[in-house]
Amino acid sequence: MADDPLQTGLDASEERSDPLRSAEFAELRRLLLSYEQHELEELRQRIEAMGLTPEELAEHLPEAVALRTGSDEKLARALAPTLEGAFTESVHRNPDQIATAIYPILGPAIRKAIADTMAGLVNTINRAFEHSLSWQGIKWRLEAWRTGVSYAQVVIKHGLVYRVEEVYLIHAQTGLLLASVTVEDLEAQDPDVISGMLTAIRDFVRDSWHSRSSQGLRHFMVDESTVLVEPGPYAQLAAKVRGQPPDHLLSQMQATLETIHLQFSKALQRYDGDASPFETAKPLMEDLLETVVTTDQSQTRSVAPRIAWAVLGILVVLLGVLWIRSNRRWNTAVATLDREPGIVLLEADRSFRRWRFSGLRDPVAADPMTLLSTLGVDSSRITADWEPYLSFDPDLVVERGRQLLGAPVSVTFSLTGDTLEGRGTAPASWVGRTSVSAPSVPGVVHLDLTNVNPEFPTEITRLRMLVEGERIRFAVGSAALPPGTRTQLRRLADAVVELRTWAGDLSYRAELELVGRTDSTGSNETNQVLSQVRADAVARALVTLGVTGEVVHPTGIGTADPVSADSPEAAARENRSVSFAVRLTRAGSGEGERQ
Amino acid sequence: MIQKKICMVGVFATGKTSMVRQFVFSKYSEKYHSTVGVKVDRKDVDVQGTTVRLLLWDLEGRDGHQELQTSYLRGAAGILYVVDGTRRETFDQLFELRTAVNSAIGAVPSIVAVNKADLTDQWQITDEELDTLDASQWHQLKTSAKTGQGVEETFSWLAHAMLKGGQS
Numbered sequence: 001m002a003d004d005p006l007q008t009g010l011d012a013s014e015e016r017s018d019p020l021r022s023a024e025f026a027e028l029r030r031l032l033l034s035y036e037q038h039e040l041e042e043l044r045q046r047i048e049a050m051g052l053t054p055e056e057l058a059e060h061l062p063e064a065v066a067l068r069t070g071s072d073e074k075l076a077r078a079l080a081p082t083l084e085g086a087f088t089e090s091v092h093r094n095p096d097q098i099a100t101a102i103y104p105i106l107g108p109a110i111r112k113a114i115a116d117t118m119a120g121l122v123n124t125i126n127r128a129f130e131h132s133l134s135w136q137g138i139k140w141r142l143e144a145w146r147t148g149v150s151y152a153q154v155v156i157k158h159g160l161v162y163r164v165e166e167v168y169l170i171h172a173q174t175g176l177l178l179a180s181v182t183v184e185d186l187e188a189q190d191p192d193v194i195s196g197m198l199t200a201i202r203d204f205v206r207d208s209w210h211s212r213s214s215q216g217l218r219h220f221m222v223d224e225s226t227v228l229v230e231p232g233p234y235a236q237l238a239a240k241v242r243g244q245p246p247d248h249l250l251s252q253m254q255a256t257l258e259t260i261h262l263q264f265s266k267a268l269q270r271y272d273g274d275a276s277p278f279e280t281a282k283p284l285m286e287d288l289l290e291t292v293v294t295t296d297q298s299q300t301r302s303v304a305p306r307i308a309w310a311v312l313g314i315l316v317v318l319l320g321v322l323w324i325r326s327n328r329r330w331n332t333a334v335a336t337l338d339r340e341p342g343i344v345l346l347e348a349d350r351s352f353r354r355w356r357f358s359g360l361r362d363p364v365a366a367d368p369m370t371l372l373s374t375l376g377v378d379s380s381r382i383t384a385d386w387e388p389y390l391s392f393d394p395d396l397v398v399e400r401g402r403q404l405l406g407a408p409v410s411v412t413f414s415l416t417g418d419t420l421e422g423r424g425t426a427p428a429s430w431v432g433r434t435s436v437s438a439p440s441v442p443g444v445v446h447l448d449l450t451n452v453n454p455e456f457p458t459e460i461t462r463l464r465m466l467v468e469g470e471r472i473r474f475a476v477g478s479a480a481l482p483p484g485t486r487t488q489l490r491r492l493a494d495a496v497v498e499l500r501t502w503a504g505d506l507s508y509r510a511e512l513e514l515v516g517r518t519d520s521t522g523s524n525e526t527n528q529v530l531s532q533v534r535a536d537a538v539a540r541a542l543v544t545l546g547v548t549g550e551v552v553h554p555t556g557i558g559t560a561d562p563v564s565a566d567s568p569e570a571a572a573r574e575n576r577s578v579s580f581a582v583r584l585t586r587a588g589s590g591e592g593e594r595q
Numbered sequence: 596m597i598q599k600k601i602c603m604v605g606v607f608a609t610g611k612t613s614m615v616r617q618f619v620f621s622k623y624s625e626k627y628h629s630t631v632g633v634k635v636d637r638k639d640v641d642v643q644g645t646t647v648r649l650l651l652w653d654l655e656g657r658d659g660h661q662e663l664q665t666s667y668l669r670g671a672a673g674i675l676y677v678v679d680g681t682r683r684e685t686f687d688q689l690f691e692l693r694t695a696v697n698s699a700i701g702a703v704p705s706i707v708a709v710n711k712a713d714l715t716d717q718w719q720i721t722d723e724e725l726d727t728l729d730a731s732q733w734h735q736l737k738t739s740a741k742t743g744q745g746v747e748e749t750f751s752w753l754a755h756a757m758l759k760g761g762q763s
Contacts, residue, residue, distance in 0.1 A: 192637045
């Protein structure tokens with residue numbers, strides 16, 4: 001009592017004035033105010049126990065909040081409903097103020113959300129693209145098709161690190177399901193029964209091991225899945241995880257369960273089989289659903305084999321194309337050689353880089369290497385062994401004839417039976433030489449060059465024209481050489497001699513025919529005789545001038561083939577004459593040639 | 596939706612599992628399977644327009660005076676005792692079982708299914724004896740897991756009782 005400051009103050013003043021009165025007052029005070037005094041004392045003690053006045057609390061509150069926020073999230077969770085309520089109230093009361101306040105963060109937030117969505121989309125497309133085109137992707141698709149499981153499931157099965165597939169919120173006492181969430185593409189299998197069985201199993205384990213702790217069985221494995229259980233006083237949280245569950249999952253589950261206990265404490269305590277209040281716990285549980293797939297792993301693992309497959313594929317295609325091309329070339333080459341006249345292909349075989357041919361070949365047949373190189377075959381890869389032989393193929397006989405005769409290109413040959421016939425034009429020198437001494441050509445018995453026109457050198461042509469242009473004219477009824485003809489005859493004789501020399505060089509023989517004529521007067525018999533005498537006279541004169549007698553052939557034709565002229569007198573004068581014709585004959589053939 | 600936990604309690608081979616099979620899957624098998632531990636099944640029933648999901652905990656049958664494993668009973672809203680009409684001792688142990696259950700979880704709605712009603716010729720329990728159950732305010736029904744007789748009715752009665760919150 002003496003410690004009470006109120007009382008002490010009062011006592012001090014009273015004691016000073018009158019000790020008796022003060023004792024009475026004290027008694028009176030005790031009688032009147034004992035209940036309030038007692039209450040005041042209690043209050044004082046309580047404030048002292050708290051060690052804080054409201055002022056002090058106000059001072060320490062920020063620090064306390066900061067301290068608690070740093071240690072765990074209970075404060076945030078406890079304050080969340082109040083803050084949410086306050087915020088909702090504020091939005092209702094003055095939406096403009098809130099809109100203005102959050103305006104600076106709204107724009108960037110929206111932009112970030114869009115960017116994140118786009119990035120996610122690109123990532124998804126990339127992954128889909130990668131999975132659908134890779135060998136692994138094809139393999140997985142086949143597996144999905146074979147097992148009837150969705151493709152996404154197969155991808156997850158192979159690339160999965162872990163996936164929280166199902167989360168159950170189970171009433172602790174009854175084992176009844178309060179809420180359950182499942183990953184999107186998976187169908188929950190009888191969650192009610194599972195939560196019951198899970199509770200039963202935990203009960204069984206606890207009973208069997210006589211465990212006193214409330215924790216019990218918290219972790220077990222079923223096939224590739226692990227079941228994690230986080231027990232709480234009113235509810236337990238169970239998660240089915242495929243793959244290797246990460247360490248942080250349990251603490252995450254713990255935090256979620258704590259939040260649920262905080263937010264649903266009344267609903268949990270009053271639970272009597274109606275699970276509908278726990279629908280709102282699902283978003284909290286969905287936060288636990290998580291899929292972690294190794295894309296890095298699959299990338300590093302899949303790039304090398306993919307390149308190898310690509311290279312192998314290209315190689316196979318390339319080799320295939322090369323093989324087909326080589327095969328086609330080979331077949332063409334063999335067919336070409338088989339078809340070629342003068343080549344008999346006896347053996348043909350090939351190895352990796354070499355082609356080998358052997359057989360018979362006529363020397364005049366086409367060169368096999370040239371033939372093959374026109375087909376685009378690399379001649380350095382070919383080994384060929386040809387034995388010579390003679391082919392009687394008409395084309396080859398003709399070719400051989402051409403080569404052996406050394407025929408100019410202006411002459412064409414054809415083989416009819418065993419006769420080689422030439423056509424066209426050729427230098428007279430070749431015609432003459434060939435006619436005299438044609439080499440024997442295998443397969444040819446006769447050589448026929450009658451249809452080959454000889455081309456004489458200009459000198460022979462000139463001399464011939466000169467000789468054939470001359471005419472020795474006689475007086476009427478006379479066969480005596482007129483006095484002025486001596487020079488003319490010498491010129492003629494010289495030309496003939498020169499012509500014979502030229503012709504001889506070309507293996508030709510030049511002969512001179514003399515034709516004697518008369519005018520139309522007198523009898524035919526007389527004229528015939530006169531014309532012969534005239535021709536003979538000129539022939540004799542030429543012989544005396546050096547022309548070999550045996551090449552001079554005088555003939556009298558009288559008036560049989562008269563020369564025409566402008567007038568009868570001129571015609572008579574022209575016909576009283578001897579004219580000349582040169583005959584060139586191939587030496588040895590006996591055939592004549594006249595132009 | 597309302598969910599309720601029901602525990603099937605009884606001596607071994609009284610037909611607890613068969614009753615659940617008949618009730619949930621409408622199937623019956625002559626073959627006997629001894630339940631080890633507990634098996635949980637689910638069945639939705641309609642009680643005056645309300646769908647009630649029953650979680651049926653089919654408990655391992657007890658043998659004689661073996662101690663009842665009470666942890667499975669925790670949170671049960673109803674108990675279904677199963678008696679084999681052809682085996683007297685299953686009936687005799689009924690009260691002992693009830694005492695054990697009640698001391699573990701308190702009094703909850705319960706019903707006694709006197710099973711194997713299809714084998715009346717081998718019956719070892721008289722109707723008078725059964726009437727003693729009625730006398731102690733304990734509802735009982737004759738059932739046959741084989742023919743399905745009374746099975747639906749038994750579960751339905753229990754569901755009603757649980758929803759009303761009453762007990763028998």
